[in-house]
Amino acid sequence: MSALTDLLADWMPGQRWFAGKGRTWASVTEDGFFLDQGTPALSVHRVHVTYTDDVSETYLVPLSWRSSQDDDLAHAYVGAVGDNHAYDGMRDREATVPWLTHLVAASTVGPLHFHPAGVAYIPEGVPGDLISGEQSNTSLIYGETAIMKLFRRLEPGLNPDVEVHDALRTTENPHIAPLLGHVQIEGATEGEEPATVAFLQAFVPNASDGWRLATSSVRDLYAEADLHADEVGGDFAGEAERLGEATAAVHRDLARVLPTADVGTDWYGELATQLTARLDAATAIVPELAEHAEGLRTLYAAVADLTAPVTAQRVHGDLHLGQVLRTTTGWIVLDFEGEPARSLAARRELDSPLRDVAGMLRSFDYAARHMLVEQPGDPQRAYRAQEWAERNRSSFCAGYAAASGTDPAGSPLLRAFEADKAVYECVYEARNRPHWLMIPLTSLARLASS
Numbered sequence: 001m002s003a004l005t006d007l008l009a010d011w012m013p014g015q016r017w018f019a020g021k022g023r024t025w026a027s028v029t030e031d032g033f034f035l036d037q038g039t040p041a042l043s044v045h046r047v048h049v050t051y052t053d054d055v056s057e058t059y060l061v062p063l064s065w066r067s068s069q070d071d072d073l074a075h076a077y078v079g080a081v082g083d084n085h086a087y088d089g090m091r092d093r094e095a096t097v098p099w100l101t102h103l104v105a106a107s108t109v110g111p112l113h114f115h116p117a118g119v120a121y122i123p124e125g126v127p128g129d130l131i132s133g134e135q136s137n138t139s140l141i142y143g144e145t146a147i148m149k150l151f152r153r154l155e156p157g158l159n160p161d162v163e164v165h166d167a168l169r170t171t172e173n174p175h176i177a178p179l180l181g182h183v184q185i186e187g188a189t190e191g192e193e194p195a196t197v198a199f200l201q202a203f204v205p206n207a208s209d210g211w212r213l214a215t216s217s218v219r220d221l222y223a224e225a226d227l228h229a230d231e232v233g234g235d236f237a238g239e240a241e242r243l244g245e246a247t248a249a250v251h252r253d254l255a256r257v258l259p260t261a262d263v264g265t266d267w268y269g270e271l272a273t274q275l276t277a278r279l280d281a282a283t284a285i286v287p288e289l290a291e292h293a294e295g296l297r298t299l300y301a302a303v304a305d306l307t308a309p310v311t312a313q314r315v316h317g318d319l320h321l322g323q324v325l326r327t328t329t330g331w332i333v334l335d336f337e338g339e340p341a342r343s344l345a346a347r348r349e350l351d352s353p354l355r356d357v358a359g360m361l362r363s364f365d366y367a368a369r370h371m372l373v374e375q376p377g378d379p380q381r382a383y384r385a386q387e388w389a390e391r392n393r394s395s396f397c398a399g400y401a402a403a404s405g406t407d408p409a410g411s412p413l414l415r416a417f418e419a420d421k422a423v424y425e426c427v428y429e430a431r432n433r434p435h436w437l438m439i440p441l442t443s444l445a446r447l448a449s450s
């Protein structure tokens with residue numbers, strides 16, 4: 001291994017966006033080029049990691065280079081290669097400027113191709129500030145007008161976030177933030193499709209994300225020992241209902257501008273097989289799931305027998321309260337990438353819109369229960385959490401039903417999607433926040449028993 005791959009192999013596992021946590025590395029290779037030769041210089045690397053279970057992943061890693069160590073950037077320090085010091089290019093503000101300069105110029109630099117959407121102003125010459133709460137990707141806010149998301153895990157093909165936002169441009173849907181541009185990288189090998197590296201979107205100012213709003217409502221409820229969820233000042237049910245309406249409006253436009261398919265009853269059988277396979281794979285990673293496996297298999301088997309007609313369409317794929325923003329006028333839905341752990345092809349598949357309804361219902365459970373993690377033995381709070389979750393889950397469904405004409409509540413398909421999401425969450429939590437694993441496990445106990 002070169003000095004740089006050694007350095008990356010030490011540094012990457014500690015990064016939140018690194019999805020290979022818990023896996024053993026078998027090999028690592030890297031190819032890089034300079035995007036900017038200024039001071040600091042900015043290089044961009046594709047880091048290809050193969051694990052001992054034969055899975056491999058390619059990550060995008062921008063590094064900035066300085067000839068001496070800078071104490072102000074200690075938090076971004078990656079390490080030294082010879083006389084040069086490498087920093088995380090997304091945390092070194094000066095190194096974030098070239099991305100937008102190249103987008104404005106529609107440049108090609110080495111294998112990188114910059115594509116401005118050509119519809120709105122892209123700020124130039126300003127540095128980007130890393131958003132707090134970095135998750136699967138890394139986002140920078142430029143001057144409160146644009147936000148650039150850097151996709152960390154590269155996969156050949158257009159990223160669904162870009163594809164969906166591009167398609168929705170003609171709809172003027174009020175629940176979407178406009179696309180400003182995107183960046184593609186050529187395939188690493190001959191014949192491989194380009195992958196999406198970055199996505200630039202209009203920044204929505206003065207907004208608060210749904211997770212923050214929902215959890216302050218739960219906090220309000222806990223503070224009032226004798227009041228119910230509909231009696232406290234921070235009641236969230238009105239917002240949950242509007243969020244249901246917004247979700248239905250987004251689904252309606254997705255079905256208008258992207259392909260749909262009326263699927264036959266075979267679809268249910270295939271779905272039940274997929275859900276069961278995902279349960280089996282997850283149980284191998286999270287042994288605690290075994291306790292619920294029988295109940296979940298029964299739930300999935302019932303899905304195979306359903307016959308109601310389904311129109312499959314493009315969906316969000318990972319809808320939760322952290323993906324929606326409340327502005328002064330209403331809700332904005334973000335991040336149409338789908339679940340980060342799924343392959344790009346799977347994330348682009350047509351699906352039932354109930355997949356997203358289930359995602360949001362899970363999120364109401366999470367918002368209600370996450371404060372119980374610290375106090376697991378408090379039955380009074382557990383009861384109130386349940387009450388808050390139920391109230392907001394049914395308000396969301398009521399809003400969705402009013403706007404779409406279809407009431408999702410009570411559907412067995414919805415229940416199976418909720419269970420599938422909770423199974424996915426068990427793996428996500430086991431890998432990223434093991435102390436939160438009890439949240440999806442508790443929900444599965446409910447979903448698997450009936």
Ligand SMILES: Nc1ncnc2c1ncn2[C@@H]1O[C@H](COP(=O)(O)OP(=O)(O)O)[C@@H](O)[C@H]1O
Pocket residue numbers: 131134135136137138139147149177201202203204205207209322323324325334335337
């Ligand atoms: N267009 C936007 N305007 C304002 N804030 C945004 C915008 N897009 C994303 N954000 C903020 O960045 C956070 C992460 O964005 P997201 O697209 O969900 O990234 P990730 O894929 O890493 O989860 C969101 O929760 C939101 O707070």
Ligand SMILES: O=P(O)(O)O[C@H]1O[C@H](CO)[C@@H](O[C@H]2O[C@H](CO)[C@@H](O)[C@H](O)[C@H]2O)[C@H](O)[C@H]1O
Pocket residue numbers: 135136137211318320321322335338339340359362363364366367425428
């Ligand atoms: O936002 P991402 O696309 O990175 O989604 C991943 O991370 C989410 C956590 O931030 C995770 O969501 C889970 O935790 C949320 C609370 O933090 C909760 O609201 C969601 O309902 C729950 O699924 C998401 O599953 C994962 O893909």
